[in-house]
Amino acid sequence: MLFGYSLGDLGSIMAMQGFAGLILFSVFLLMALGLAIIFGQMGVINMAHGEFMILGAYVTYLNSQAFTAWMPSMFAASFAVGIVFAFFAAGLAGMFVEWALIRHLYKRPLDTLLATWGLSLIMQQIFRSIFGAREVGVELPGWMMGSVSASASIDIPINGIIVMVLTLMITIAVYLLIFRSNWGKQVRAVVQNRGMASAVGIDTGRVDRYTFGIGCGIAGVAGSAFTMIGSTSPTAGQLYIVDTFLVVVFGGAGSLGGTIASAFTISQARSTLEFFLSGSMAQVVVLLAVVGILMLRPQGLFVLKVRR
């Protein structure tokens, strides 16, 4: 007996707390995956990444509104369509931004950081002008709500399971795209040696644009997934950007496995600590630990051995 809970209750609490951590892990990983491509592969700091995510969330919201208005009978399928729209909307916006802004700044990473911060301010204000400052929630189809009872005392929410499955699918897709496809080979070639890649006939400008677009598109999908577990507001993206960057840096930029491992470590540490400390202190302790470890090991947890 501990704190008046029986052993069985404690086991259930641990299981549900662990599951809450897994959902946090999925969201972190989804956001970090887009950044792992843009920052990890291209070395571009995109401070507007959170806003691309919110763009995806708002597209999902618009999509579900449209389904309610015009095709209520098809509403069950609305979410799947929303994700596709979110991917393309954020991806196309990303490609435009790369063309207008980023491609001029590849040699000045710190300036990219400032410019994309400016972009994030503008995007926030656009969201606020269109959708208002209040939070909006996406209505989910009936089959995505409710929970599965794993045992008498353990309930697993269905939307959590969907987020996790989605994360798994996208992680696999990113892995195949970057490390197994011909296109991924081109991306890595451009990153490692732009001049040489260009010399063997790779259109480096195009590769850059698509890489950035896909990274932003994945952020849009993350935003879409985000609407399943929280509501969307114009400034929500900014809340996550630091955490997401730390996930990518902590894992070791350029290493997909590292990103997964660090998203897992950070989210599990946080949700476990939240059980013992207040939410804000748990966040502080985890962030401090991450920064401390990064000071001792600046290259992150996993390093790809690359000859420079």
Next chain:
Amino acid sequence: MSKIVMNSNAFMTRKDVVCFGVLAVLLLAVFPTVLDPFRLNLFGKYITYGFVALGLVLCWGDTGILSLGQGVFFGLGGYCMAMYLKLEASTVEATKIQSTPGIPDFMDWNQLTELPYIWKPFHHLGFAIVAIPLVPVVLALVIGFAMFKRRVGGTYFAIITQALASILTILIIGQQGYTGGVNGITDLRTLDGWDIRTDGAKLILYFGSAILLLASMVLAQFIRRSKLGRILVAMRDKEDRVRFSGYDVASFKIFVFCFAAALAGIGGAMFTLQVGFMSPSLVGIVPSIEMVIYCAVGGRTSIFGAIYGTLLVNYARTTFSEDLPQVWLFAMGALFIAVVMVFPDGLAGIYRRYVDPHVERLLGVTRKPAGQITTSDTASAVVE
């Protein structure tokens, strides 16, 4: 034969003296006579941001270290000052309605019954004055030592300092009983018995900040003109070559980072004195990155430009947010993008290009000074 006034090793050229003179007249004579007390107090507040911008000129413009955590140092300095002022305002008589008289009101609201240990030394003004630059410097020293000795720089450094800004904000907001939480430390009254809330006191504090800023600029100018300043620029442009020449690159970086931190701390303390409160809204990610844009707009390699940029951006912000708050975020965002894409050397760059030739003709200088610094082609190193 052309008359060469400029000696590259001189502490101040004739032109620098003129620039200093113009700024001093503007800050000490023009603003106090033209502006009403309310506006002057606002400008006093802008001047305190000028300390941060000045630190960033050395740290970012010269050395190429972009810190997105200057708000942390600004906040630490400000909180050190605010803690002293708050303790002075929380005498036993003034707080006798509390359940524990003699401690700051927010502690009482949060059921604290005793002054925490970290607050105790702040009963003494001397301790507070020493702590204002020292606390930021110690933190900067720890960060700088850990990062620069391991050759971490560039974007990684920026992200980690930004994380620190985020951590400190969450910590301050979370630990309400010790820090005053999201409202910060408010209701500050006297500095060693002297009421800081009157118009007269605010005028004196304005002059104090302005003179302190000018003095800091002279110090910064001294550093930039010295051999040390040359090494800083050399490290920005070709770090490895400086290292191979036998210089301890990390130590120079730690020094300049600490110097910027101390300046930011002093700015924060002056902010608290003039505005009368300190809150986490001045510490976090957003204020920290905005401090960078003050410096960037003015020109990241010009100490004068940085000050003018700070005044201008803040003045524009006050004007816009009074009348058109929605437009301000667009303008701010556009400013970030424009300063990077269109005029990377900021106001100072525009001045150097279009105004300076005419001024030089007036002053009889016929040669461009050596050591012109531009940043447009600076690429920074990432982790090696």
